[in-house]
Amino acid sequence: MEKSLLKKFEKTYLELQIVFAKAKSWDINEEQRKQIEEWIKSTTESYQKVKEKYEKLLSER
Structure with missing residues (x-):
């Protein structure tokens, strides 16, 4: 599910x-x-920040 949100x-x-x-x-x-x-x-800056945080959260699981 997390990847589908991304x-x-x-x-x-x-x-x-x-x-x-x-x-x-x-x-x-x-x-x-x-x-x-x-x-x-x-928009690009916000996208990059959210993507980095999201990927970090996924990698910590």
Whole structure:
């Protein structure tokens, strides 16, 4: 079950990355583009932290 949760989390993360990639091509102003870049950075950092903690918990079992 634990691994399936990680897979769902990874899937959600990848879906967000697709949306962010598409958003870069939208007709938006520079401020909005910077916000999207910040969301990408924040989401990636959060994903990495959660994944590392989750894998650590699994390895300790």
